[in-house]
Amino acid sequence: MACLAVPAWVLATRWSTVLHGHPAYPVLLVALVVAGVVVAVRARRPRRPGRGRTAGRVVAALLLVGLLAATAWLRPFAATTTDPLAVDGPTTWELRPAGPPSEVGVVFYPGARVDPRAYLALLRPLADAGHLVVVVEPPLDIALLVGAPPFDAHPEVARWVVGGHSLGGTAAAMVDDPRVAGLLLWASYPADDQSARDLPTLSVSGDRDGLATPDDIAATASRLPAGARSVVVEGGVHAYFGDYGEQPGDGVPTVDRASAQRQIVDASREFVEGIG
Template sequence: MLVRLLLALACVGVPAWVLATRWSTVLNDHPAYLVLLVALVVVGATLGLRARRPRPSGRWRTTGRVAAAVLLVAVLGAVGWLRPFAATSGDPLAVGTPTTWELRPSGPVSDVGVVFYPGARVDPRAYLALLRPLADDGHPVVVVKPPLDIALLVGAPPFDDHPEVSRWVVGGHSLGGTAAAMVDDPRVAGLLLWASYPADDQSSRDLPTLSVSGDRDGLATPADIADTAPRLPAGARLVTVPGGVHAFFGDYGEQPGDGVPATDRATAQRQIVEASRAFVDELG
């Protein structure tokens, strides 16, 4: 009974902690995480109601209860780990849908759009300010809201939602860049990697590519970028931001495991934006 009661409290407590500390992020993100939190609360309430009921004995029933308890603890740990890094900036003109944020040009629209995948566990709004200049240049920008903020869980990119755009640059930060590199569609006109690299060899791919990284990054380290450079499509352009770290590629504060910056965020982001803007503008 005590174990069941403790699990019930955890099933309610973990979602309560996440919502208390990340309410805005969860509310404005892909609905999958919120659904998972609500499901945990329901499980917790059910366990709490059953905590005082007598349970049938038996070796198999006991084994099943232990296995279920272990699984539930694992799920609780995963849910806590998935608590996203909250965005510290945004864009008041961004248009939200359940699965995307869109930055729409105010003037003439280019036939080249941008689909961007966030880094793991990062609030997608953290990239809106950095991508706004691309929309100002006429490129429709779609920032994907991945399920559970894990870009590898995204299905097909939202190209079909924008039939007015004929060509797309796919890009992303960290794990989001790895996911972007996996997109295989004839409408892809370019690949934009921020502190990221492909998971497999793409050197035979004829695709304009820009890789922007920081030389103080503690997660996608300079050694990682150098070692994986041969995987990039032939002719890929590599730009290094002096003093830049992993968390400078979005507005979400510091990130555990990152390096120590040798420049300020604004200076680094100006270089990231300028390189990305020039790359996308060249394509259309």
């Protein structure tokens, strides 16, 4: 029953997010239903004694419980805003400028379990400034599962700023490609030492963030490429870096969302515009 209930709950509460996201999550939902049907069919068969068969059933049950837990945990945070002009591809959302794109584009990786559409409104000003913006749809909404960035799909763009929110920023910092011209981190930090890279970098964080806390940001500052610039949004929290509502474990903001996001957008636009 749970193998039907969990997918039904996910679809009832996140239908639009699942429909417009990476196909990996719908595949997981189907796999869960199939696994439940198989288990139900086998449960009706007469049981034969045997230690091996009992052990096999226990292992299968544990695997199924793990699959149920993972599927429920991976239910994404739904976007509360979107962009009607964004172009939905198989594994990306694109914000295209009105005219020919600048030679500098932006590839952005969402935070873990966050609907990629939650970032479109915040990134729209970059497209309005002439930059092609590509928001990646990660498998299962986990940016670390993304393969090569979608640079080759846009040969008209010579150089790229890679960026991301939270785990997405960590994934962006791992991109090693000569076309990368800048690194943009929103409430994020690299997983390893990037200080030897000659790469313009901007780190934007909130001083009330309960997930990428100010202590985390300070403790990992030495990992950033040399000369990295930091902007702190006073009163800002983790969930202000996207439009997806509140996030468990986050801090309590002391500034309104619109004011904080205006600072995030302005700093990011200035940074991208400054990539020469």
